[in-house]
Amino acid sequence: MNEIKTDILIIGSGAAGLTAGVYAAQLHKKVLVIDKGAVGKSGSTVGAVQMAGLGEWSNPLDDERAYMRDIENSGRGLSDPALAKTLVNDISKRIEDLTSWGLKLDRDKSDQAAVYPTAGHSLPRSISARKGKTGLGILQTLIRKAKTLSENLHTWSDVITLDLVKSSTRVIGAVVFDLKKNKPYVIKAKAVILATGGIGQLYPTTSNPVQSTGDGYSLGLGAGASLIDMEQVQFYPVSLVTPRSVAGLCISFYHYSNLYNTFGERFMETYEPETLENTTRDKLSIAIASEVVAGRGSDHGGVWLDISSQLEKVKKEFLHEFNICMDRGIDLTHGYAEVGPAAHFMMGGVHIDVNTASSVPGLYVAGETAGGLHGGNRLGNNALTECLVFGAKAGINAAWESNNYEDQSTVTAEALSPFATKLLDTMSRSVSGSVKSYQIKQRIQEILGTHVAVLRTDEGLKQAAKQLEAVDDLLDQVEMSTEVNYSRELIDYVEGAHMLRTAKAIVGAALHRKESRGAHFNSDHPSPASNIYHTFVTKENEQVVIHTSPKGEK
């Protein structure tokens, strides 16, 4: 197989991956950033609206301790204090770097950086750029900076990662497939950084882009890394449920809204009398899902959002979302929007230390693919913050590690994992079978949507585990033509395989959390347990293995 060499391989070009790339290239390492989509235009980062942080613009009452306290409160006991501390300590420097590379923060009337309040943050600490297209603004800034480092930093679009490659205990690269040329490659690297984003596409309704198929968790598992608290899937509580073309669109201005059930009751008065709709995402999602299950939901399985009293604010701060609603026939000025929870963010992920090192030598993980910082509930606007702080850590630490590692060997076919070998085998020839590759993804979405969404039960989770086992057979019955390049069938096939490994990890972890905590609500165990523990998923002989450990232990 064709082999490519680099010092540092970064998989994923969202905010986490590109940040890592820039910091590593600044340390004069040869960096290759790959993406299965268009570099810098494909992940969740593109859609992000605001970013929380600290800086000279901060509220005078705000500081690292207040920020850290909010993260820990919101994490429901599961947030890793060492990661939270790193986040609050580093973020102001990271934002300064970005602004020095050209990112312009949005301004308020008095020409100061505009700072917004966000649910769950005790003080206003969210900022934005490019009039609320903050994620896009950050990506463009990072791409511009990357171009100034082009001697060391290279990017490669349309190349999908099949599995990581190991030599005994160490990750030494990845086997990838170039969709343009229809050809596999081995990329050898002294250190690999996983920054592949989240899992929204494992569910039927999601805010996430099409690429968020959980590949990174599957890749981490495949390499022997351990995943922490994978049952903690954040649902964005207020997302459009209809029409289909925009189902899953986040309504970022729900804290300004009133929500009603189908009987016209403002039900949050019962669930959260003090904060009402302006509460954290876990609580609001559980409240909405409970209304729907109790038969008080709308026809499409949602509730009703009324924003008419705050239209001016919404148009000013969230114009893009407002316009999309109006364009698709949802008249927010007079009518109601039908809204409900949509899969949004994975709080669990590959277990890392403060330097973003996983338990496998040579493998670093940053951004949404890493787990542990947010615990049981991520605060709004803390995801971009995480990408900047830990993306930089990953780039710098991978660069240091690559100083100490030298390997001249080539990767033989035997060194590839059984998972990679099987994918490559199917992808090397056209196969006839009874299932299309997109149907495999659809089946996984159905299973998780039915049994592993906001409200879970023991029986439902067991069903999901059983049904996912049957999806293994579907992968073997796939029908695919591999004659054309840039084949959507092929992308769906690889993504389906990753989705399945990741889905099994989520369900296994959910089965092992016999309590309700954060985003994990199990109606058979509706209260939190008195002791705090984490779930961990690893892989042995192609099977996922799960255990729990008290907080603070592994």
Add this chain to the structure above:
Amino acid sequence: MNKLAVKMERQARGVHHFNIEHRDDMTVLDVLEEIYRNHDASVAYRFSCRIGLCATCMMMINGKPGLSCMKRAEPGCDGTMSLAPFLKGNTIRDLVKEV
């Protein structure tokens, strides 16, 4: 249900015609998904965010550049919706541009 006639420019493979089930709220991207799933699994098109931010789904729609995820699917003057790759840059295949 109504039908929508679609014609797609596919470079060397010529112009292909499809006749698809059409719902009123369909975007051009929804139409492409429908073609991929139920008519021709080999069609190539690019998209990501579905909400008009990434611009990777840009193509020529009824002769004008547009984002396929934002544009409502409707026939052009000749009664057929025409799709072609965006004019600038190299085309990888069908509607997919090199980035």
